[in-house]
Amino acid sequence: MTRLLQALVAGLGNGSVYALLALGFVIIYKSTSVVNFAQPALMVAGATAVIYLGQAGLPFPAAVAGAMALAALLGLTVERTALRPMIGKPVFVIAIITIGVDIVIRVVVNRLLGTNLRAIANPWGLESFDVGGVFVQQRYLAMIVTLAVVVTLLFAFFRYSRIGLALRATALDQETALTQGISVGVTFALSWAIAGALAALAGTFVGTGQSIDQQTWIIALKALPAIIIGGLDSVGGAVIGGLVVGVIEALVGTYQPTYAPWLGNNFQLVSPYVVLLLVLLVRPYGLFGTPEVERV
Amino acid sequence: MTASVRSDPTRRGRPELYTSYESDAALLNTPGKRWGVLAIVMLAAAAPFVLGNPLLLLLATAFAAAIGAIGLNLVTGYAGQVSLGHAFFVGLGAYTAAVLSGDPDARLLGFGLPMIVWLPAAALVPGLVGLIVAPLAARLRGLYLAIVTLGLVFLGEHVFREWRSVTGGPGVGRDGVQAALFGVSITGAGGGLDGAQKAYLFTFVLLLVAALLGRNLARSKVGRAFAAVRDRDIAAEVIGVNLTRSKLLAFAISSAYAGVAGALLYTLTRTIDPNSFNLLMSVRFIAMVLIGGVATISGSIMGALFITLLPRFTQLLPRFLPFIGEGARGGGLISTADLEVMLYGLLIVGFLIFEPRGLFGLWIRIRNYWKGWPFSY
Numbered sequence: 001m002t003r004l005l006q007a008l009v010a011g012l013g014n015g016s017v018y019a020l021l022a023l024g025f026v027i028i029y030k031s032t033s034v035v036n037f038a039q040p041a042l043m044v045a046g047a048t049a050v051i052y053l054g055q056a057g058l059p060f061p062a063a064v065a066g067a068m069a070l071a072a073l074l075g076l077t078v079e080r081t082a083l084r085p086m087i088g089k090p091v092f093v094i095a096i097i098t099i100g101v102d103i104v105i106r107v108v109v110n111r112l113l114g115t116n117l118r119a120i121a122n123p124w125g126l127e128s129f130d131v132g133g134v135f136v137q138q139r140y141l142a143m144i145v146t147l148a149v150v151v152t153l154l155f156a157f158f159r160y161s162r163i164g165l166a167l168r169a170t171a172l173d174q175e176t177a178l179t180q181g182i183s184v185g186v187t188f189a190l191s192w193a194i195a196g197a198l199a200a201l202a203g204t205f206v207g208t209g210q211s212i213d214q215q216t217w218i219i220a221l222k223a224l225p226a227i228i229i230g231g232l233d234s235v236g237g238a239v240i241g242g243l244v245v246g247v248i249e250a251l252v253g254t255y256q257p258t259y260a261p262w263l264g265n266n267f268q269l270v271s272p273y274v275v276l277l278l279v280l281l282v283r284p285y286g287l288f289g290t291p292e293v294e295r296v
Numbered sequence: 297m298t299a300s301v302r303s304d305p306t307r308r309g310r311p312e313l314y315t316s317y318e319s320d321a322a323l324l325n326t327p328g329k330r331w332g333v334l335a336i337v338m339l340a341a342a343a344p345f346v347l348g349n350p351l352l353l354l355l356a357t358a359f360a361a362a363i364g365a366i367g368l369n370l371v372t373g374y375a376g377q378v379s380l381g382h383a384f385f386v387g388l389g390a391y392t393a394a395v396l397s398g399d400p401d402a403r404l405l406g407f408g409l410p411m412i413v414w415l416p417a418a419a420l421v422p423g424l425v426g427l428i429v430a431p432l433a434a435r436l437r438g439l440y441l442a443i444v445t446l447g448l449v450f451l452g453e454h455v456f457r458e459w460r461s462v463t464g465g466p467g468v469g470r471d472g473v474q475a476a477l478f479g480v481s482i483t484g485a486g487g488g489l490d491g492a493q494k495a496y497l498f499t500f501v502l503l504l505v506a507a508l509l510g511r512n513l514a515r516s517k518v519g520r521a522f523a524a525v526r527d528r529d530i531a532a533e534v535i536g537v538n539l540t541r542s543k544l545l546a547f548a549i550s551s552a553y554a555g556v557a558g559a560l561l562y563t564l565t566r567t568i569d570p571n572s573f574n575l576l577m578s579v580r581f582i583a584m585v586l587i588g589g590v591a592t593i594s595g596s597i598m599g600a601l602f603i604t605l606l607p608r609f610t611q612l613l614p615r616f617l618p619f620i621g622e623g624a625r626g627g628g629l630i631s632t633a634d635l636e637v638m639l640y641g642l643l644i645v646g647f648l649i650f651e652p653r654g655l656f657g658l659w660i661r662i663r664n665y666w667k668g669w670p671f672s673y
Contacts, residue, residue, distance in 0.1 A: 035439045085649050092378050095439055096586065097648050099579060103641030107634045221450075224443050232439070264458025273447035277432065280444060284435045 005134045007254040008247060013140025015246020016147035020202040021223035022230065022238035023154065024195030029232050030171040031191040033091050037098040038078060039199055040220035041105035046071040046200020047120065047212045048109050054121045064204050068197040074105070075196025079189050110214045120207035139208045146201065151239055154194075158235075167191060171233075222249075225272035229279050231289020240288070245272045321515050323508075340500055349492035353564060354608060355601075356492070359499040360560035362600035363506045365584040366593055367553025372582075373591035374514055375546035376526025377433065381445030382554050382581045384452035385422040387573030389555025390562040393418040393473040395462055404470050405462050411475055418559035419552040426551025427544060434543040437529070449575050456570035463570040473563040483563060499560055503597070506553065511593045513549070522546055523591075576637075583640045587647050589656025598655045603640070610636045 021039060028036045049067035058066065082101050086094050124139040158164040169177040170187040178184050199220070206212070206219055226245045230237025253268035260267075285291045311327050314320040324330045344352055368382050396414035398406025429448065433441055456463050464470040475482040475498070482498050483491045513519050521542045524532035533539050562568045580603060588599020610632045614620045620630055630638070651657045 035443065082645050082649070089652075092376075092438060092442070093648055093652070095378075095442060096582060097645050099582070100641040100644035100648070103579065104638050104645070107630075107638040107641070111630060111634060221446070224446065228440065228443055264454065267454065267458075270450050270454040273450050276447045277444065277451075280436060280440065281432060284440065 002133055003254055004251075006136075007250040009134070009136050009140050011247035011250030012243055013137070013143040013246070014249065015243035016143040017202045017205045017219075017242075018223050018226045018245050019147055019239045019242025020150065020198050020205075021220050022226040022242045023150070023235065024198040024202075025223055025227045026230075026233065026235055026238040027167075027191045027198075028195045029227075030235075031167055032083070032094075032188055034083070034094045034098065035091075035224075035232070036192075036195060037095060038102040038105065039195065039223065040217035041102040041109065042071050042075060042196045042199035043203040043206070043220040044109050044113075044212065044217045045074055045105055045203075046196070047203030047207045047216065048112050048118075049200065050120055050204050050207065051118050051212065052112070060121065060123055064201065067204065068200045071196040071200035071203075072193040073196070075192035075194075075199075076189050078105075079192035083192075084185070084188070106217060113212065113214060115214070117211035117213050118207075119211045120204060122204075122208045124208055126209070137209075139205070142208075143205050146205070147239070150198070150201070154235070163187075163190065222272050225276035228276050228286050231286030233290055234286070234288035237286060237288030241286075245275070248272060248275055323511060323515070337504070341497075344489075344493040344496045349490055351608075352492040352496040354604065356495045356499040357561065357564055358601045358604035359496075359503040360557050360564065361581075361584065361604050362503055362557075362597045363560065364554050364557030364581055365588065365596040365600040366506055366510045367550040367557065368581045369585045369588075369591065369593070369596045370510060370513065370522070370553065371546045371550035373585055373596075374519060374526065375522035375542065377543060377546060378438070378442040379433075379445045379547075379550065380442055380575070380578045380582070381429075381448035381452075382550075383573045383575070383577035384448050385426060385551040385554035386558035386561070386577065386581075387452055387456055387570075388422040388425055388551075389418040389558030390473070390568055390573075391456070391462060391558075392421040392555065393559035394470060394562060394568055397474045398471065399474070402471070404464055411477060414473070415556070415559060418555045420555075422555030422558075423548045423552035426547045430544045430547035431540075433547060434540045446575065446578075449573070449578055453571070453574055456573055463568070466569070466571050469567040469569040472565050472568055473559055475563045495564055499564075502556070502560065506556065507593050507597065510553075510596075514591075514593065518542075518545060526591075580640065583644050587643055587654050589654035590652070592654075592656045595654055595656035598659075602655065606639060607632075607636050610639065 021043065024039055024042075025036060028034060046067045049070045050063050053063035053066045054060065078098075078101050082097055083094060086097060122139070124137070124142055126137060126139075128135045128137040129141075130136075158168055166177070166182045167187050167190065169180065169182055170184055174184055177187075202220070203212075203216075206216060210216075222245055223242065226241035227238055228241070229244055230239070230241030248271055249268045252271040256263055256267050256271075279286065283289075314325070319325065324333055343355070347355075364382065364386055367385075368379065371377050371379050393414045395405050396407050396409045396417055397411070398404065398408065400406050400408040433444060436444060457466050462470075477498070480486050480494075481491070482494050485491055489497075514522070521532070521537045524535070524537050525539060525542050525546075529539055532542075584599035584603045585596060586599070587602055588597065589595020613635070614632060620632060620635060647654055653660065
């Protein structure tokens with residue numbers, strides 16, 4: 001029982017990180033209909049920025065805020081230079097461009113990281129509370145709380161602010177939004193900036209439990225099963241999908257070595273992709289996604 | 297078909313006049329193409345007796361990669377189904393070939409079978425696995441498909457890492473494919489030629505066969521069905537193209553090509569490392585297709601040559617640009633290994649933005665310039 005609860009807490013914590021990344025994917029997908037394969041690069045760029053700002057003597061919250069701003073700026077730059085010329089081209093081509101952008105950014109970031117393992121100095125470390133025999137690491141609580149705050153803020157932003165409304169209108173229909181006087185270019189740029197900031201936040205949390213190295217970017221790809229499970233265009237689905245992926249990963253990590261050792265070491269790392277295949281077998285547009293209606 | 301084209305008297309002096317659909321859709325439908333291909337094939341066949349061995353091996357690797365690129369182009373370029381899972385099928389082919397050809401008495405699983413068995417098997421096994429995966433892919437479209445195939449790469453990597461009796465596990469790996477023709481090893485000395493010369497000729501012949509098959513497929517009923525599915529799947533269905541069948545076929549054929557490419561690539565290397573069939577390998581194949589030219593066979597070959605010869609070019613750069621460090625860990629602003637990876641990214645982005653038809657498109661531009669010369673159009 002303790003094992004189960006502990007796995008659940010860890011799963012929800014890591015799941016919150018995946019949810020943050022998935023939110024970035026979904027926000028970009030909703031406004032531009034592109035899956036942004038550059039999200040891993042934005043994440044490690046953010047984490048690297050936190051490391052460097054921390055080394056420069058900034059306190060942790062300021063370093064995180066600075067990194068989020070830098071990653072948002074990076075997202076903006078990518079959108080403006082590589083994506084804006086491609087408006088109106090097939091989405092597959094644009095998605096491949098983001099893969100190219102991802103590679104370029106990661107090479108630069110890897111150069112900054114070097115070959116050593118780098119730790120992010122953070123206030124939680126590996127400290128934990130003891131809740132009735134279950135050890136709850138503080139960082140997992142911080143992740144869950146952060147996700148809750150971010151989701152609330154995003155909800156309020158989309159629901160009540162003028163720009164949020166513009167983003168929603170663009171997501172619904174770009175041309176109609178344009179005729180209503182909304183600058184579609186600005187909404188594209190903004191969604192990339194939001195995604196970049198969320199990726200930097202996620203990168204920071206990834207760096208709290210383990211060190212950041214050149215392989216860290218693979219973690220960000222686990223948000224892909226999350227958005228598929230949730231559906232590519234559902235913000236709520238992204239959060240649920242992220243948490244589901246985190247919990248599944250934790251449960252598989254806890255029980256698979258005992259009950260199904262033949263699946264090999266570290267099977268939990270690829271278990272989200274198994275879930276991804278299973279979900280798509282049953283529902284080709286994810287659990288909460290909108291089936292594409294096509295006009296003939 | 298070629299004969300009927302030549303014997304047509306109305307075509308004399310008018311190479312682009314077609315009097316029948318047959319001659320328009322012919323394999324090499326202009327004299328320029330016929331003579332051009334002949335010249336390139338002659339040059340390529342003469343190359344092993346002129347060039348040095350390291351370059352020959354590199355070219356052989358490029359030819360093997362080109363077979364894989366043609367496969368990816370069939371599914372992504374012609375049929376329009378984005379696959380990021382090519383590395384998985386390449387790995388499948390490499391391990392099929394390695395297991396069937398491997399030493400039966402060695403530490404790892406091996407059957408010691410001849411090439412006549414393992415080469416077709418390296419195409420068949422990935423093809424069948426492609427068929428198993430394809431029904432899932434056939435239900436999905438666009439980016440959902442890209443993400444699923446990406447998942448496939450990660451699952452494949454896991455299987456390759458953990459199935460130690462076949463792959464040897466990460467860091468250890470297993471011996472490459474043992475290739476021999478009529479009792480003469482293809483990569484070793486013997487038979488009057490160097491290993492590199494034989495490897496070059498062997499991959500070259502196979503590439504010719506693969507390119508011919510691919511080109512024939514693309515201009516047949518199947519290929520036209522692929523193009524219809526790519527351009528507008530609903531319209532294709534309405535005019536009677538079986539959507540599911542076309543997608544299954546595209547995936548199976550592409551996987552078979554990938555398998556052969558994997559078997560050949562690891563005939564040329566000493567060991568197979570299970571970690572090499574990763575996302576970067578898939579991206580390399582995507583880069584070959586996009587840089588070479590989407591939905592062209594000659595473009596796939598150009599792209600594969602370009603991407604495979606790229607390291608050779610970046611290695612030369614440190615001599616001229618002092619801020620580039622040598623080797624993987626070199627000093628300076630950026631190392632050659634990093635630069636190479638970065639160039640894949642930059643080239644993909646650059647070609648997609650400025651010349652979406654790739655190297656093939658550049659060639660079309662040059663050709664049209666001389667065709668219209670001295671006029672600009």
